[in-house]
Amino acid sequence: MEILLSALSQGAIWTVMGIGVYITFRVLNEADLTTEASFTLGAAIGAQLLVLGMNPLMTLFVVFFIGAAAGAITALMITKAHINSLLAGIITMTGLYSINLGFMGKANLSIATETTLKTQLGTLGLPRNVDTLVLGIIVVLVAVAALSFFFRTDMGQALIATGDNPVMAKSLGISTSEMMLLGYMLGNGLIALSGYLVATDNGYSDISMGIGSLVIGLAAIIIGEVVIRDVPLPIRLLAIFVGSVIYRLLLALVLRFNFDTNNFKLFSAVILGLCLSIPTLQRYFAARRARQAALKEVALAS
Numbered sequence: 001m002e003i004l005l006s007a008l009s010q011g012a013i014w015t016v017m018g019i020g021v022y023i024t025f026r027v028l029n030e031a032d033l034t035t036e037a038s039f040t041l042g043a044a045i046g047a048q049l050l051v052l053g054m055n056p057l058m059t060l061f062v063v064f065f066i067g068a069a070a071g072a073i074t075a076l077m078i079t080k081a082h083i084n085s086l087l088a089g090i091i092t093m094t095g096l097y098s099i100n101l102g103f104m105g106k107a108n109l110s111i112a113t114e115t116t117l118k119t120q121l122g123t124l125g126l127p128r129n130v131d132t133l134v135l136g137i138i139v140v141l142v143a144v145a146a147l148s149f150f151f152r153t154d155m156g157q158a159l160i161a162t163g164d165n166p167v168m169a170k171s172l173g174i175s176t177s178e179m180m181l182l183g184y185m186l187g188n189g190l191i192a193l194s195g196y197l198v199a200t201d202n203g204y205s206d207i208s209m210g211i212g213s214l215v216i217g218l219a220a221i222i223i224g225e226v227v228i229r230d231v232p233l234p235i236r237l238l239a240i241f242v243g244s245v246i247y248r249l250l251l252a253l254v255l256r257f258n259f260d261t262n263n264f265k266l267f268s269a270v271i272l273g274l275c276l277s278i279p280t281l282q283r284y285f286a287a288r289r290a291r292q293a294a295l296k297e298v299a300l301a302s
Contacts (some may be wrong), residue, residue: 002129003252009129011245012136013197014216018224018240019143020190021217028163028183033089035191035217037096038070040210042192043199044100050114050200055089057117060196067192070096071184078184079177101207112203132201139197140241143190148234159183191217212265215272221243222275 017039026030040300042063049059070092077088101107117270121131151158161169169176191213199205230233254267 002012003249005129005133006251007245007248009132009136009201011220011248012133012140013194013201014246014248015136015140015194015220015241016143016197017191017194017213018217018220018244019147019237020187020194021214022221022222022237022240023147023183023187023190025218025221026163027160028187030085031070031089031214032074032184032187034070034074034092034096034184034188035089035215036094036210036212037100038067038188038191038210039195039198039213040100040205040207041070041096041103042067042195043205043209044103044109045192046196046206047109047111047199048103048105050111050116051109056115056120056200058115060193063196064189064193067195068185068189070192071186071188074188075181075184079180097207104109104207105203107206107207109206110204111199113126116200117197118200126286136197139193140238144234144237147186147237151233155182183214200244212268215265215268216244216247219247219268219272219275222272222278223247226275226278239273 017035021032021035024030024035029241045066046059046063049062050056054062073095074085074088074092075107077083077091078085081088083091117135118131118207121135124131126134151160157171158174159179159182161172161174162176163183169179195205195210195213198209202209220240220243222243223246224239225236226243227242227246228239231239251264251267
């Protein structure tokens, strides 16, 4: 029960990052490597602002906008300087490493004694991990509701069209550069927000905490899509929570076998590789069943 509750609580706060990755990966069809740096950026700035005495809720909004600014840098390099999207993400990620280190002043910054959103919820007397779960669910529901409304607007539809077919979107008079900028800003704002939530849950921010975060976000998206298919966008976003929890449970299962924790990232990569292979395997076995059925019909007919 403790493992399940931990997976639910961790899955909730990491879902926010999964939603951010979904915007760039699924809506814009881009693999944004800025993710790992903007995740740490949210944790670093959020932790430092809490140490300086800023209100935890106000810090949440500040972190979102600073994360959005990081996404804007990558998008401008892609749209204005015409730099390859992967290279643009690497450039931003490299630059943000020094910025994150500068904000924290050191590689690790503790906020264990600071007032955070989690400690404020702790005054309600919630059990261990339940406070994190409640906080994560609130943020996820607000994000999903806001994005569901946004994607129904003309601007949201223009963003979707840009990801689906940029050439056609341009022919319809849509500024694909502006839509790309908007998508990267929304995605990285949510990713930074997730970094802030993870830092408050851990009680510290660390310069290396963003390493592998893109893998976690992609795994949550893919697993959620495999488990819950052919559903409207709001449910698709909520399915990321399901994928995130299942991913956490898989990692917990790996750790139960007493594997070396140094191999944690390796197992994460293997799980993601398997998850990404699931749609291809499903198509392969479906085609195989269809061929077998066709051969059986031919045999019966003869």
